[in-house]
Amino acid sequence: MTLVAAFWVAVWQIVAWMVGRDFILASPLAVIKRLGELAPTWDFWTTVGLSLGRITLGFALAAVVGSLLAALAATLRVVDVLLSPLISAIRSVPVASFIILVLLWADSGKLATITAFLIVLPVVYGNVSEGIHQRDRKMLEFASVFRIPRRRRILAIDIPAVRPYFAAACRIGVGLAWKSGVAAEVIGVIDGSIGERLYEAKIFLDSASLFAWTIVIVALSMACEAIVLRLVKQLPGGAS
Amino acid sequence: MTRAAGEGRPAVEARRVELRKVTRRYDDTVVLDRFDLKLDEGRVTAIMGPNGSGKTTIARLVLGIDAPDDGTVVGIDGRRLAAVFQENRLCDHLSAVNNVRLVLDHDDRAHADHHLRRAGLADEALDRPVRTLSGGQRRRVAIVRALAGDADLVVLDEPFTGIDRGSKAALEAYVRDRLRGRTALLVTHSATEAERFGARVVTLDAKSGQEARE
Numbered sequence: 001m002t003l004v005a006a007f008w009v010a011v012w013q014i015v016a017w018m019v020g021r022d023f024i025l026a027s028p029l030a031v032i033k034r035l036g037e038l039a040p041t042w043d044f045w046t047t048v049g050l051s052l053g054r055i056t057l058g059f060a061l062a063a064v065v066g067s068l069l070a071a072l073a074a075t076l077r078v079v080d081v082l083l084s085p086l087i088s089a090i091r092s093v094p095v096a097s098f099i100i101l102v103l104l105w106a107d108s109g110k111l112a113t114i115t116a117f118l119i120v121l122p123v124v125y126g127n128v129s130e131g132i133h134q135r136d137r138k139m140l141e142f143a144s145v146f147r148i149p150r151r152r153r154i155l156a157i158d159i160p161a162v163r164p165y166f167a168a169a170c171r172i173g174v175g176l177a178w179k180s181g182v183a184a185e186v187i188g189v190i191d192g193s194i195g196e197r198l199y200e201a202k203i204f205l206d207s208a209s210l211f212a213w214t215i216v217i218v219a220l221s222m223a224c225e226a227i228v229l230r231l232v233k234q235l236p237g238g239a240s
Numbered sequence: 241m242t243r244a245a246g247e248g249r250p251a252v253e254a255r256r257v258e259l260r261k262v263t264r265r266y267d268d269t270v271v272l273d274r275f276d277l278k279l280d281e282g283r284v285t286a287i288m289g290p291n292g293s294g295k296t297t298i299a300r301l302v303l304g305i306d307a308p309d310d311g312t313v314v315g316i317d318g319r320r321l322a323a324v325f326q327e328n329r330l331c332d333h334l335s336a337v338n339n340v341r342l343v344l345d346h347d348d349r350a351h352a353d354h355h356l357r358r359a360g361l362a363d364e365a366l367d368r369p370v371r372t373l374s375g376g377q378r379r380r381v382a383i384v385r386a387l388a389g390d391a392d393l394v395v396l397d398e399p400f401t402g403i404d405r406g407s408k409a410a411l412e413a414y415v416r417d418r419l420r421g422r423t424a425l426l427v428t429h430s431a432t433e434a435e436r437f438g439a440r441v442v443t444l445d446a447k448s449g450q451e452a453r454e
Contacts, residue, residue: 141305142329145321146343146385156331156342237333 026208034208035215051112051194052220055181058116059173059224065117066124067166073125074132083125091122099184108188112195115184116177123176124169131165132158160237167232174228178221255315256281257302257393257423262311264297271297274311277442279393279423286426286434289444295427296326299395302425322391324399328382332371336361336381339370340388355388356381359414360407375402380411387418394424400433412436 009028016027026034038044073080095115102114135158143153185195194213201210232238257279264272271294279285279302287295300306301313303323322343330339340352356366359380370378379402386394399415400408416437428434434441 138325138327138329139331141303142323142325145303145305145323146389147321148342152342156334160331160333 023205026211030208031211034212050192054112055116055177058113059120059177062117062120063124066121067128070125070128087122087125095180099187103188111184111188112181116181119176119180120173123173127165127169131162135161155236159235163235163237170228170232174225175221257315260312262308265309281423282421284424284426284437284439286428286439286441293444299397299427303395319393320391321393322386323395324383324386326397328378330370333369335367336370337366339381340385343385344389355384359384360410379403394422397427
């Protein structure tokens with residue numbers, strides 16, 4: 001893995017030498033230097049914290065609301081009938097349309113959160129619904145025969161059955177939340193956000209900053225994914 | 241109480257569990273055709289018959305997880321049910337003890353431990369996830385889960401499948417003891433097993449359980 005990474009960094013360095021213009025393609029060394037300049041500053045950490053908080057909040061809300069709505073739709077047919085077309089519509093709407101709509105309707109400070117929420121919601125809803133439908137019917141019969149109380153059944157049978165589907169949704173959803181959330185920050189030029197830093201990099205043709213912030217985004221996304229999957233593993237049926 | 245064809249709701253007060261003129265089809269196959277059966281209160285009724293004669297279908301009807309196409313199932317509503325299914329149907333991620341506690345009214349660890357030990361489960365197996373247990377150990381957990389509680393109607397569908405001959409007698413003794421005074425339906429291929437339970441034996445004919453001999 002390390003060798004593969006080293007290979008691609010080397011390719012990047014060679015291409016950067018060949019291009020020969022830092023504003024078009026900064027070299028890895030220039031990007032590392034830029035990261036080194038950014039990391040010790042207070043501004044860097046407040047920027048990271050702001051975007052992290054907003055995007056994570058959007059993801060978390062989508063995970064909770066999507067799961068609850070899926071559970072409700074599995075219980076009440078009318079909810080399923082009402083929600084299915086809405087969720088399909090949300091899934092099909094371009095991210096840019098959401099971003100512009102949210103800018104029209106809401107405070108720009110909430111833009112990244114709402115955008116991440118709307119992008120992740122259909123993924124969680126769809127996967128959790130599928131997980132609920134794929135529960136083992138024989139285990140549900142067992143619960144019915146023994147009249148297992150609902151809370152016990154949810155913990156012992158339902159959550160373990162749905163957990164792999166929820167985990168898959170989270171794995172996809174974290175990446176989508178970061179992509180859409182940062183896109184929203186760029187389009188909305190949200191003050192003090194990572195998206196604003198990317199926008200500035202574009203304005204000032206500063207590709208070293210663009211790459212540096214992109215690396216930060218990828219690292220944050222991967223860290224969030226690892227943490228979320230670890231939390232999901234703590235759900236019933238996942239840890240033992 | 242009765243469970244009637246197509247409605248699944250109580251209709252008439254009664255305690256004795258009965259299948260009255262029950263017909264059950266799966267697609268075009270008639271598994272039971274106007275089939276009658278009465279379970280004796282406080283006693284084991286054993287159902288025997290060749291594969292495909294409808295034994296498991298009868299078990300499912302008695303448990304209320306299947307409904308007749310015609311006829312009625314009487315006397316199951318309001319009862320506390322328990323079952324040893326053909327498959328173990330355990331929660332794989334839970335320990336043996338927690339699988340039993342899952343169905344107990346009062347979350348009583350000592351009670352679950354006691355019964356699992358009586359059924360021959362070793363101490364070291366009590367707290368292991370059941371997916372790590374052997375087939376015989378898992379079967380024991382499934383049996384204890386059905387019998388450790390206070391169910392007054394117990395269905396056992398070939399309960400000793402996967403139990404080695406050496407330990408079967410002790411397990412049978414546990415099951416006999418726990419079934420004492422309870423109404424039970426035992427699905428089995430073994431006449432001697434039915435005999436050891438002092439069961440009234442109902443033998444199904446090969447075709448659609450049309451005529452049950454007692």
